[in-house]
Amino acid sequence: MPFNLLVAACLLYVIALFAVAFVVESRARVGRLGWLRSPLVYTLSLSIYCTAWTFYGAVGYAARSGLEFLTIYFGPTLVFVGWWWLLRKLVRIGRQYRVTSIADLISSRYGKSNTLGVIVTVIAVVAATPYIALQLQSVVLAFGVFASATPEGVTAPDASQTAFWVAVGLALFTILFGTRNLDVKEQHHGIVTAIAVEAVVKLVALVAVGCFVVWGIAGGLSDIFARIDAADLTAWQVQPGRWTGLILLSAAAVITLPRMFQVMVVETNDEGHLARASWAFPLYLMVISLFILPIAVVGLEHLPAGSNPDMFVLTLPLAEGQGALAMLAFLGGFSSATSMVIVESIALATMISNHVVIPIWLRLHRSDAEREDLRAVVLNARRLAIAAVLALGYGYYKVSGGSAALAAIGLIAFLGVAQVLPALIGGLFWRGATRTGAILGLGTGFVLWAYCSFLPSFGPGAVLSGAIFNDGLFGLSWLRPQALFGTESMDPLIHALFWSMTLNTFAFCLGSLLTFPGPVERLQGAAFVNVFQGGVGPQRWAQGEAEPEALLSMAQRILGEEAALALFEKAAREQGKEGFLPDPTPGFLDAVEARLSGAVGAATAHAMISQLVGRATVSVEDLMAVASESAQIMEYSARLEAREAELTRTAGALREANEKLLQLSLQKDAFLSQISHELRTPMTSIRAFSEILTEGALPSEQVTRYGRIIHDEAKRLTRLLDDLLDLSVLENGTVQLNLALTSLHEMLETALTAARQTRPERSFAMVRDLPAETIFLKTDADRLTQVFINLISNARKYCDADAPEIRIAVRQRGARVTVDFIDNGRGIPKEAQSLIFEKFARLSDANRAGGAGLGLAICREIMANLGGSVAYLPGQGGAAFRVTVPLRLDQLAA
Amino acid sequence: MRRPARPLFLARAPYRLRRLRDAARLLPILGFLLLLLPLLWAGGDQSTLTSGEVLYYFGVWGVLILCAAAFAPGLKGGEAGEEEDD
Numbered sequence: 020m021p022f023n024l025l026v027a028a029c030l031l032y033v034i035a036l037f038a039v040a041f042v043v044e045s046r047a048r049v050g051r052l053g054w055l056r057s058p059l060v061y062t063l064s065l066s067i068y069c070t071a072w073t074f075y076g077a078v079g080y081a082a083r084s085g086l087e088f089l090t091i092y093f094g095p096t097l098v099f100v101g102w103w104w105l106l107r108k109l110v111r112i113g114r115q116y117r118v119t120s121i122a123d124l125i126s127s128r129y130g131k132s133n134t135l136g137v138i139v140t141v142i143a144v145v146a147a148t149p150y151i152a153l154q155l156q157s158v159v160l161a162f163g164v165f166a167s168a169t170p171e172g173v174t175a176p177d178a179s180q181t182a183f184w185v186a187v188g189l190a191l192f193t194i195l196f197g198t199r200n201l202d203v204k205e206q207h208h209g210i211v212t213a214i215a216v217e218a219v220v221k222l223v224a225l226v227a228v229g230c231f232v233v234w235g236i237a238g239g240l241s242d243i244f245a246r247i248d249a250a251d252l253t254a255w256q257v258q259p260g261r262w263t264g265l266i267l268l269s270a271a272a273v274i275t276l277p278r279m280f281q282v283m284v285v286e287t288n289d290e291g292h293l294a295r296a297s298w299a300f301p302l303y304l305m306v307i308s309l310f311i312l313p314i315a316v317v318g319l320e321h322l323p324a325g326s327n328p329d330m331f332v333l334t335l336p337l338a339e340g341q342g343a344l345a346m347l348a349f350l351g352g353f354s355s356a357t358s359m360v361i362v363e364s365i366a367l368a369t370m371i372s373n374h375v376v377i378p379i380w381l382r383l384h385r386s387d388a389e390r391e392d393l394r395a396v397v398l399n400a401r402r403l404a405i406a407a408v409l410a411l412g413y414g415y416y417k418v419s420g421g422s423a424a425l426a427a428i429g430l431i432a433f434l435g436v437a438q439v440l441p442a443l444i445g446g447l448f449w450r451g452a453t454r455t456g457a458i459l460g461l462g463t464g465f466v467l468w469a470y471c472s473f474l475p476s477f478g479p480g481a482v483l484s485g486a487i488f489n490d491g492l493f494g495l496s497w498l499r500p501q502a503l504f505g506t507e508s509m510d511p512l513i514h515a516l517f518w519s520m521t522l523n524t525f526a527f528c529l530g531s532l533l534t535f536p537g538p539v540e541r542l543q544g545a546a547f548v549n550v551f552q553g554g555v556g557p558q559r560w561a562q563g564e565a566e567p568e569a570l571l572s573m574a575q576r577i578l579g580e581e582a583a584l585a586l587f588e589k590a591a592r593e594q595g596k597e598g599f600l601p602d603p604t605p606g607f608l609d610a611v612e613a614r615l616s617g618a619v620g621a622a623t624a625h626a627m628i629s630q631l632v633g634r635a636t637v638s639v640e641d642l643m644a645v646a647s648e649s650a651q652i653m654e655y656s657a658r659l660e661a662r663e664a665e666l667t668r669t670a671g672a673l674r675e676a677n678e679k680l681l682q683l684s685l686q687k688d689a690f691l692s693q694i695s696h697e698l699r700t701p702m703t704s705i706r707a708f709s710e711i712l713t714e715g716a717l718p719s720e721q722v723t724r725y726g727r728i729i730h731d732e733a734k735r736l737t738r739l740l741d742d743l744l745d746l747s748v749l750e751n752g753t754v755q756l757n758l759a760l761t762s763l764h765e766m767l768e769t770a771l772t773a774a775r776q777t778r779p780e781r782s783f784a785m786v787r788d789l790p791a792e793t794i795f796l797k798t799d800a801d802r803l804t805q806v807f808i809n810l811i812s813n814a815r816k817y818c819d820a821d822a823p824e825i826r827i828a829v830r831q832r833g834a835r836v837t838v839d840f841i842d843n844g845r846g847i848p849k850e851a852q853s854l855i856f857e858k859f860a861r862l863s864d865a866n867r868a869g870g871a872g873l874g875l876a877i878c879r880e881i882m883a884n885l886g887g888s889v890a891y892l893p894g895q896g897g898a899a900f901r902v903t904v905p906l907r908l909d910q911l912a913a
Numbered sequence: 914m915r916r917p918a919r920p921l922f923l924a925r926a927p928y929r930l931r932r933l934r935d936a937a938r939l940l941p942i943l944g945f946l947l948l949l950l951p952l953l954w955a956g957g958d959q960s961t962l963t964s965g966e967v968l969y970y971f972g973v974w975g976v977l978i979l980c981a982a983a984f985a986p987g988l989k990g991g992e993a994g995e996e997e998d999d
Contacts (some may be wrong), residue, residue, distance in 0.1 A: 086966065093944075093974075096944070096974065096978075097944050097945055097948075098941070099981070100940050100941050100944060100977050101937070101940060101944075102937075103938055244964035244967075245964075247967060257951070257952065263949060266945070266948060266949075294986070294988055294989040297981045297984075297985050298978050298981035298982035298985055299982075301977065302982075305971065309971070
């Protein structure tokens with residue numbers, strides 16, 4: 020295939036990407052993104068995880084080590100399938116605090132420390148350099164394949180020259196679309212959409228080659244399986260250590276790779292997209308790896324020994340004379356490489372400009388240029404940074420000679436960025452993680468990674484001398500870069516993974532445990548860890564010291580005149596003010612800081628505002644004030660709650676008392692009419708008969724009869740009045756008790772005999788327990804007997820059973836004796852039970868048997884005077900009363 | 914600075930949602946174990962790759978994806994009362 024055609028195809032492809040990015044950018048500007056912000060685009064943009072390393076390298080990896088290449092995809096699969104653990108929180112924090120990069124996240128979490136931002140930036144840049152070199156190398160190799168396959172005319176292009184022009188082209192593209200504007204929140208819709216298109220291209224290309232290999236060269240799936248089984252390569256044995264380690268490593272890398280962070284966290288607005296991507300992205304990974312093993316197996320069989328397995332994707336179709344397919348595959352590889360380089364360099368450039376260039380610039384230009392537009396500085400810094408990153412990648416490519424296998428370089432880069440993981444996870448889930456801990460951990464991890472993995476990757480004698488390799492640093496054998504502490508037989512990568520991550524985490528935890536975080540750090544820690552609970556603001560500025568005008572001019576320098584004015588005007592209107600200068604309230608300062616940090620990162624924004632506010636940070640006192648404020652509010656509300664419960668209780672008791680009072684008042688009324696009636700009846704007959712007697716001239720027997728009637732009626736009146744008097748004496752507690760030892764049995768006998776006069780026509784069956792009744796009580800026998808008589812008479816009066824029966828049960832309980840009187844009648848309705856002991860209470864529908872309703876009231880008073888009680892026993896099958904008397908009543912207690 | 918205590922018991926729908934979240938949390942752990950499982954049986958003297966292993970890994974992969982796809986719609990509408998708890 021003519022080489023020029025290849026170059027032309029590349030150019031056309033790039034122009035098409037340009038067009039896509041351009042169209043989307045212009046639509047984004049008018050706010051019409053529509054489906055371009057869909058989960059599909061989000062998922063596809065995540066596929067920058069699959070770089071040229073995946074596209075070419077995975078086949079080579081499979082050809083060399085069998086299934087091990089799958090680990091690189093298992094890690095991300097587990098992370099995404101488990102998005103509820105980590106990614107959800109990451110995305111929420113990224114959205115809420117306008118995080119611009121992973122360095123920004125770390126620096127922001129640990130008290131907006133720029134030191135940490137710089138450290139993470141350095142790690143990311145150093146780790147990305149070999150990775151970018153890898154992409155350049157893959158494109159160069161691909162060009163080389165085509166050049167060598169086309170003997171007619173073209174000479175093989177000079178490899179480094181190709182790499183150079185590819186790097187320049189990519190830098191131009193990235194600068195054009197990645198630094199067009201300084202966005203609030205670093206978002207690049209055009210680029211993201213272009214990346215999504217590239218994701219489709221590489222997937223289609225790889226699947227096309229795969230289908231060709233499976234059904235074109237081999238004889239279908241079963242044949243492929245047969246070939247896999249037949250391939251006899253001992254190297255394909257899975258090594259447990261590497262297998263496990265690589266799954267974990269790739270899981271760590273997918274979270275911490277700057278470009279993954281860029282598309283996953285920075286470029287998204289919608290957490291719902293993550294839910295979709297949680298399965299769609301693993302699906303993409305699975306589809307893209309489906310055909311890698313078949314291509315590797317068939318390539319090993321079909322192509323001459325010694326051909327580079329990394330290029331099987333190209334060389335297989337070429338060897339079979341499928342020029343068009345090879346071209347497609349080439350474009351797929353090209354797009355994997357370009358998309359990775361573009362996003363990675365944008366992410367790195369953001370970090371470099373926000374954490375390195377701008378802080379330095381601000382320090383250098385502190386005094387002058389108050390009104391200078393910083394946006395140009397930021398953008399130019401980014402452009403330079405992009406060029407620098409690509410230059411570094413190119414430099415690495417030149418130095419390393421592009422000889423190492425793709426997969427090895429990729430894994431080294433993974434391990435480099437994975438060093439950020441402990442600080443990241445700790446920062447998200449552990450409030451105790453401190454800045455010092457993070458610095459220590461990151462530093463330890465970075466140094467170990469460089470010493471054990473990165474520097475040795477140049478080969479013995481390049482950076483680290485052969486002596487260091489063999490004898491260790493300073494001749495200390497336990498410091499050999501690939502056998503730290505004497506761990507000699509480990510796989511070099513797993514060795515580096517184990518030691519760097521272990522000591523990194525250890526240093527991080529130890530540093531965090533031993534140091535005390537500053538106030539901003541603690542605020543940020545609480546805000547990040549509890550992001551789902553809300554409540555903790557990210558920052559509380561002190562009121563008032565900033566000049567609104569100075570704030571405005573500073574915001575203009577970064578956001579641009581229009582955006583800054585709009586922000587200030589909106590805030591002023593919310594405060595109810597006219598014009599563009601709102602009061603510098605803490606809330607407003609927070610809002611300005613949040614907007615600024617979307618452009619230049621949290622640390623820089625914080626530093627700029629604190630310059631104006633004149634106070635570097637919140638103080639510990641402020642923190643405690645915040646804490647005690649909320650504690651006070653909670654305490655106050657708890658107290659309110661308690662008081663409310665108490666009020667409710669009191670209201671309930673009052674309502675009950677009121678009801679009782681009402682009922683009592685009704686009863687009293689009823690009693691008055693009753694007592695009038697009771698008094699009037701005898702009075703009437705007394706008056707009538709005495710009148711007759713006064714008239715005289717009556718036979719003597721009639722006089723005698725009338726006299727007896729008058730006498731009886733007068734007795735009734737006296738009895739009634741006696742009862743009333745008795746009651747009032749008992750109630751006043753002035754009653755005189757005659758205490759003596761008396762047999763309970765005797766008292767009951769007396770009572771039964773006396774009560775027989777009540778309705779003597781009815782015969783009651785008595786159920787008694789005579790042995791139990793032989794108890795001697797020290798009490799007022801007459802009074803107690805009076806109570807018994809009353810209860811038994813009541814039973815005789817009101818028991819409505821056909822075969823009436825009264826049961827008397829006596830029990831001794833410690834120093835008290837209970838006597839139960841239980842009949843087998845209908846009992847007393849529940850609603851009346853609480854009233855029967857009240858004075859004048861009478862059940863309206865019971866047998867009218869005379870009496871003024873004073874009997875039970877008198878009983879109650881007597882029992883109170885005797886130091887006992889009488890109560891209604893519910894649930895005994897009839898009316899039941901329990902009399903409780905003390906065995907020995909002291910005179911004093913009475 | 915916690916908000917008032919969350920309810921101790923939940924109605925049926927929120928209860929199911931909580932358990933769905935639990936399942937989503939457990940899924941990657943299960944996946945990791947399943948992906949490590951062949952190390953146990955391949956730890957012996959087997960030196961070459963068999964198609965059975967390939968099928969196993971892709972099978973596990975597919976199951977993980979299906980489970981995640983089944984969980985995703987339910988988890989998406991993370992309602993207001995978010996939680997780190999149960």
